[in-house]
Amino acid sequence: MDSRDNFDPKILGGSVKRGIVNPDLLEERAKCNFNQREMVLFLFDEQPTEYIEKINKMIVEHPELQTGIEYYEMSREEKLKLWYRRYRIIMEDAEMSKLITDNSRKVNEHFNWSYLLPGLSPLTLHMSMFTDSLKTFCSEEQKAHYIPQADNLNIIGCYAQTELGHGSNVAGLETTATYDEKTEQFVIHSPTIKAAKFWPGALGV
Numbered sequence: 001m002d003s004r005d006n007f008d009p010k011i012l013g014g015s016v017k018r019g020i021v022n023p024d025l026l027e028e029r030a031k032c033n034f035n036q037r038e039m040v041l042f043l044f045d046e047q048p049t050e051y052i053e054k055i056n057k058m059i060v061e062h063p064e065l066q067t068g069i070e071y072y073e074m075s076r077e078e079k080l081k082l083w084y085r086r087y088r089i090i091m092e093d094a095e096m097s098k099l100i101t102d103n104s105r106k107v108n109e110h111f112n113w114s115y116l117l118p119g120l121s122p123l124t125l126h127m128s129m130f131t132d133s134l135k136t137f138c139s140e141e142q143k144a145h146y147i148p149q150a151d152n153l154n155i156i157g158c159y160a161q162t163e164l165g166h167g168s169n170v171a172g173l174e175t176t177a178t179y180d181e182k183t184e185q186f187v188i189h190s191p192t193i194k195a196a197k198f199w200p201g202a203l204g205v
């Protein structure tokens, strides 16, 4: 049994809990003989790299956005609540929310800011698919109404394409969405068991 006092990284390696990097890793990193920034720019390009660096700085400057070891002991529900709290903190800060919303479209194919925080964000598809679809398909009037609500999480969207019997075969999807003028709502109808929606991963739950 190791205690905090007799923990020897040479024998036991690194420890996230103790903030100790494995000595083998440190040794290998010290051998790096190329310019790391040049390599990053080669792999990701200038604009996404600058964006990632700004997001990183933002996380460092806001302790509420940082995650400690306790994250790994949290229940799924606690993790989801933590994500929503983080997202609110970001969006309530004018500078941070501008950075995220102005750039999410431009850099999305390269990088999503949420990858910098541990765990899978329940809001990735809300931001990348749902909010992006509003930006692409809405009229100006609809944009003015829906996008601020999506940005501040008053409405949360998901991506529910896949059906139990239709994954890659999107042409075979059976579920229909029919607008009902009387109720001003869409009626969603999945006629068979094969049409049941499946894998709507970031459903916002």
Ligand SMILES: Cc1cc2nc3c(=O)[nH]c(=O)nc-3n(C[C@H](O)[C@H](O)[C@H](O)COP(=O)(O)OP(=O)(O)OC[C@H]3O[C@@H](n4cnc5c(N)ncnc54)[C@H](O)[C@@H]3O)c2cc1C
Residues within 6 Å of the ligand: 125, 159, 160, 161, 162, 166, 167, 168, 169, 198, 199, 200, 201, 202, 203
């Ligand atoms: C972690 C995770 C999160 C997901 N989140 C979402 C989500 O939020 N919303 C959502 O709608 N879906 C989501 N999905 C579903 C995902 O989009 C589907 O898994 C995907 O569309 C593939 O469908 P399938 O798994 O049924 O595979 P299938 O379509 O059954 O394919 C199985 C295999 O057959 C191959 N294949 C299929 N068709 C052909 C063809 N015509 N020719 C040659 N090869 C073929 C495929 O390449 C694959 O290797 C998620 C999946 C995962 C794993």
